[in-house]
Amino acid sequence: MSRPFGLAAVQMAVEPWDPPATVAKMTGVAQRIVHSFPWVDMLVFPELAASGVAQFGRLPSREEYALCRAPIPGPLTDELCALAKRLGRWLVPGSLYELEGDACYNTAIAISPAGEIVARYRKVFPWYPFEAEAKAGTEYGVFDVPGVGRFGLSICYDMWFPETVRTLAWMGAEVILHPTLTTTQDRELETVLSRAHAITNQVYFLDVNAVGAWGGGRSLLVGPEGLVLHQAGEREAFFVQRIDLDEVSRARETGTLGIAQTWKQLRDYGMRFPPYQEGFERGEVFKGLGELKLTGR
Numbered sequence: 346m347s348r349p350f351g352l353a354a355v356q357m358a359v360e361p362w363d364p365p366a367t368v369a370k371m372t373g374v375a376q377r378i379v380h381s382f383p384w385v386d387m388l389v390f391p392e393l394a395a396s397g398v399a400q401f402g403r404l405p406s407r408e409e410y411a412l413c414r415a416p417i418p419g420p421l422t423d424e425l426c427a428l429a430k431r432l433g434r435w436l437v438p439g440s441l442y443e444l445e446g447d448a449c450y451n452t453a454i455a456i457s458p459a460g461e462i463v464a465r466y467r468k469v470f471p472w473y474p475f476e477a478e479a480k481a482g483t484e485y486g487v488f489d490v491p492g493v494g495r496f497g498l499s500i501c502y503d504m505w506f507p508e509t510v511r512t513l514a515w516m517g518a519e520v521i522l523h524p525t526l527t528t529t530q531d532r533e534l535e536t537v538l539s540r541a542h543a544i545t546n547q548v549y550f551l552d553v554n555a556v557g558a559w560g561g562g563r564s565l566l567v568g569p570e571g572l573v574l575h576q577a578g579e580r581e582a583f584f585v586q587r588i589d590l591d592e593v594s595r596a597r598e599t600g601t602l603g604i605a606q607t608w609k610q611l612r613d614y615g616m617r618f619p620p621y622q623e624g625f626e627r628g629e630v631f632k633g634l635g636e637l638k639l640t641g642r
Contacts, residue, residue: 348590350493351385352393353378355583356564358557359394364421367397372428379432382585387435391555392501392526394439413478430460439524441499448480453498453524455488464488466498470506494519494590501525504538514546523552528561534566537615543567547596549588556581569596
């Protein structure tokens with residue numbers, strides 16, 4: 346048996362503070378990929394690609410920040426939904442700054458080939474201080490591709506908190522889609538985290554970074570046993586890959602490399618982990634640890 350699925354990861358630079366120009370660029374790239382690789386089922390873009398955020402070294406001005414915020418659904422997502430429907434493909438257009446009332450979220454959406462938003466995930470751990478004005482989400486995002494399997498959404502800094510990906514896998518996700526926007530020296534560490542999440546959760550982990558002023562590239566796809574299936578360089582590029590979600594089932598059933606049947610042991614052992622039961626804030630590690638400090642504008 347097999348559950349094949351075609352993924353395309355687009356590592357691109359976005360137009361500074363210009364969502365329409367960036368979406369036009371995304372459209373052109375997506376059309377070329379589908380034309381050249383008609384077996385691709387889903388296209389995934391970097392974090393905040395749809396919002397056109399691309400200026401490193403300073404926080405955006407309030408005027409720029411306002412330009413990049415949009416309601417969901419709204420004109421921007423309507424255009425992205427129309428693109429998915431026109432292509433007849435699943436589309437995860439990175440993320441965008443979602444405006445809801447006075448609150449702003451960093452939100453990823455998944456759009457079906459019918460042009461419908463089937464999942465919306467608000468970043469649980471905004472990266473401070475850059476995202477000091479972004480509100481944290483409180484729910485996790487998974488969605489089903491009929492006849493294939495369950496996918497989970499994660500965004501950038503979320504990956505530094507292993508509980509986030511563990512929760513998605515616990516909810517049944519077999520593929521984690523992780524748009525990111527990283528240009529700092531911790532990119533090397535994030536490639537390690539991508540492999541660690543794939544290994545410890547026995548999932549496919551797709552990490553898609555931007556390039557240019559606001560991204561250091563090195564996007565990668567890791568298989569459910571920790572093998573790096575592809576890693577991009579540091580320039581604009583895309584890569585396509587056929588995956589098989591039955592590989593996830595096999596890893597979980599027979600063990601990673603035929604050795605570690607971790608999900609079965611978690612189920613059968615019945616262990617209770619104190620941080621989850623008592624609350625992280627009660628841990629000894631926090632004694633003497635200072636407050637989380639945010640840098641204002």
